[in-house]
Amino acid sequence: MTGHDDAVEPQVRVVLDLSALTAYARLAGMGVAELIAMVEEDDGTSLVGVPAGQFLAAHWQLEADEQQRLISLVSRPESVTVVLPLLGVDVVDAVEIGHGMGHAVIEAQRRGALLATYDGDAARRYLDDESVLDLFDK
Amino acid sequence: MDGMTSPARRVTVYLPGHIADLVESQGKGNQSRYLAEAVQILERRRATQAMLREAGYLVTAEGVQRMRERVQALEARRAGRA
Numbered sequence: 152m153t154g155h156d157d158a159v160e161p162q163v164r165v166v167l168d169l170s171a172l173t174a175y176a177r178l179a180g181m182g183v184a185e186l187i188a189m190v191e192e193d194d195g196t197s198l199v200g201v202p203a204g205q206f207l208a209a210h211w212q213l214e215a216d217e218q219q220r221l222i223s224l225v226s227r228p229e230s231v232t233v234v235l236p237l238l239g240v241d242v243v244d245a246v247e248i249g250h251g252m253g254h255a256v257i258e259a260q261r262r263g264a265l266l267a268t269y270d271g272d273a274a275r276r277y278l279d280d281e282s283v284l285d286l287f288d289k
Numbered sequence: 290m291d292g293m294t295s296p297a298r299r300v301t302v303y304l305p306g307h308i309a310d311l312v313e314s315q316g317k318g319n320q321s322r323y324l325a326e327a328v329q330i331l332e333r334r335r336a337t338q339a340m341l342r343e344a345g346y347l348v349t350a351e352g353v354q355r356m357r358e359r360v361q362a363l364e365a366r367r368a369g370r371a
Binding site: 182229279 | 326329330332333334335336337338339340341343344345346348352353355356357359360363364366367370
């Protein structure tokens with residue numbers, strides 16, 4: 152007996168854009184940390200997605216200590232945060248939207264997830280209002 | 290979540306009686322899955338809390354609840370539209 156057959160597939164509930172990732176890495180606001188804690192508490196399967204495109208863009212902008220905080224965000228496989236890979240022609244769509252949230256927008260659309268951002272006006276150019284979670288406390 | 294796909298292995302553990310009762314109450318075919326899920330949820334909590342703590346964040350129950358209400362309000366709007 153394996154007990155694995157009807158395991159619940161993890162679901163990405165929220166994705167983070169560049170502004171959210173850099174704020175988290177710089178300790179510039181509580182919003183992302185509270186969001187991560189909330190997703191962890193709410194159920195045993197939901198995840199917070201870190202789009203690879205925005206992870207790279209954030210890393211390039213950060214100081215060394217901030218980079219370490221960003222890396223730690225995706226380095227615990229048991230944690231609630233997960234890197235979302237950017238594959239194939241999605242790279243073209245992602246760069247057309249921009250390095251701030253291109254890949255994040257694609258993932259939010261594809262997965263039916265919320266996009267958490269400090270730049271809600273930009274996000275609403277690509278997503279419905281109810282798909283954008285504004286972070287305010289930066 | 291990788292643990293759900295690794296090969297199963299038989300282990301023997303000792304549990305407090307009331308915990309053992311809970312496990313046994315799941316029924317013969319469901320006990321392993323029940324325990325695996327419980328351990329995964331605990332490990333997920335520990336890993337996430339350690340990550341936030343080591344990053345320098347001390348989240349409050351009030352802050353998390355405010356975020357939950359905002360997220361649930363958005364998700365309710367989405368569900369209402371679907």
